[in-house]
Amino acid sequence: MNRTIDDGRKQSGEKSDFKKVNTEEGNLKDASPNSSPVCSQHEKAMISRQFIEAILQVPVSLCTVCIEEIEACLKSHLPDFLKENFPFFITESMVLSFEPLVLYHITDFLSLNFNLFLYDNKSRAMIAGPYLTCQAGTDFCEQVLQDNGKNLSLLVPFHQFCLSLPIVGNSYMLEAMRTALKVVTGYGDEVPYRHYEPQARYSQEVSSLSPQGVEEATMELLEHRYYYEKLLLQEVAQGNQDMALRYYRQFSMDSRSIVRTEDPVRTSKNLSFSLNTMLRKSAETAGIHPVHLDIISSNFAMLIENSNSLKELEEFKSQMISVYCRFVQKNRLDQYSPIIRKAITYIRIHLADQLTLKRISEGIRVSPSYLSRLFNQEVHESISNYITRARIDKAAELLSFSRMSVQNIAFYVGFGDLNYFSRCFKKHKKKTPTQYRASSAIGA
Structure with a gap:
């Protein structure tokens, strides 16, 4: 069984060669002689090595800087079925590009993580890994195998192998390796950091392409990205949470293949803001009023901006999709005519006010008789019944997820009389407000 040291963000592994994806530049100097x-x-x-293995339980290898010895060291930590079914992830060109006094983080095709740096005048390497940055469930393992075009008969042994790996947050691992680099080399300045991850499985080795080939490969990545973006937004507009999350995972992988900046947290924030905007516009096509969507959007925007964790930002993206989908599912109005949409939106916004047919019709500028007839025809209940049901539903929500008193909730949703509110609530929910709160998932 693996041991969780800290949460971290998984870099997705995909089948192809590697490209450098982010860099923290630093001023390189020769280490002081020992x-x-x-x-x-x-x-x-x-x-x-002994310190890292004891504290983080991550295996550490020391070897000469040649591709053959590096491959032998790292493959010693892999079971035969992985060595036979997956190509080695470090190439000769990568080894030649390694510089002294730089910390490298490499994510392989299987989403396994490795850190390394050079010492002894570039003749030796210290390599930590493999490790995972998050729990590897069967869904994760299945996705990795599918991304690499492998048969799911490997799922059980691959999952068992993942369960044997240490789980360490990247921040912990990088800090430990930065400290080791400074101790080993005597380097005293900020240690530059570079990250390598596999390119998307359908992309070619761009470095060997002609200028025209590079443009074609980039266009292919963009086409895949926008294809899944379109599918994602279609599912959000329908409130289909499971399908939306599935398309988001593919869209997310394609986005990582294209967007590269020197600050991974800033990149993730930018992608989160963009996704928030897209989701809000998609939900609006389902007839959700912008007033409601602005509340959701603003709350997520604040959470995104205040976060400095890659794992947390990735969780926010999935949470946004789920929240928007659930809101669309519950509040969609695209099945109604524009007039009824306006009437329902008016009711929802003014739920605490004294709502009457006359006031609503004046608010949306239509005659009371026409609105009453059209409302019954499309919603299949009277406006007065709809108002009461909307107020009770909102009250039930507040009873479950807030600490407001029953009396304040009654006034908040438009009931001036507490006894009348209690009678109406019990009629619709078969429980008194107090009983409903006690039986809800989150009590007062």
Whole structure:
């Protein structure tokens, strides 16, 4: 069984070569020569390895900087079925690109994570991994296998292997490796950080393409991204949460293949803001009034801006999709004519006011008799009955998810008399307000 050290964000693994995806630039300097006559850089590396393995339970390898030895070290941590079914993720060109005094984070095709840095005048490497940054459930394992075009007969052994891996948040792992780099090399400045992850499985090795080929590959990525974006927004407009989340996962992978900045948190925030805007506009097509959507949108915008965690930002994206879908499912009005949409929206916005047929008809500028007839025809109940039901539904929501008193809730939803509110509530919900609160998922 694995041990969770901290939550972190999974970088998605996909089948192709690797591209550098983000960099924190720093001023590189030569490390000060090791003045100790009894402790070489390699001896310090061996001590640091023991520390990381003991504290984080992540395996650490020390090897010479050549592709053959690096491959042998890392494959020693993988079961045979993975070595036989997946290509090795570090290439000769990657090894040649490694620089001293830089910390590298590499995510492979299986979403396994590795950190490494060079020491001993670029002749040796310290490599930590494999580890995961989040729990690997069967859904995660199934998605990884599908992304790599592998048969699901590998699902059970792959899931068992993932359960044996340590789970460590990237922030913990990177801090431990930064400390090790400084201890081993004597480097005293800020350590630059670079991250490599697989390109999308359908993309070619862009570095070997002609300028025209690069443009075609980029266009292919964009086409995939906007294809899944369109499907995602269609499902949100219908309130289909499960399908929307499924298309979002694919859209998210395609977005990571295209968007690259030097600040991964800022990138995630920008994507979150864009997704929030798209979801709001999609929900609006279902007839949801912008006033209601603005409340949802503003709350998520504030959460996004105040977050500095990649894992938290990724969770916000899924939460946004779920919230918008549930809101559409509950409040969609696109099945009604424009006049009835206006009437229902007016009722919802002015729920605490003294609502009458006359006041509503004046508010949306239509005759009372026409509105009454059209409302009965489309909604299949009178306006007065609809108002009462809407007030009771809102009261039930507040009883479940707020600490407001029953009396304040009654006034908040437009009931001036507490006894009348209680009678109406019991008629619709078969329980008194107090009984309903006691039986709800979240009590007072």
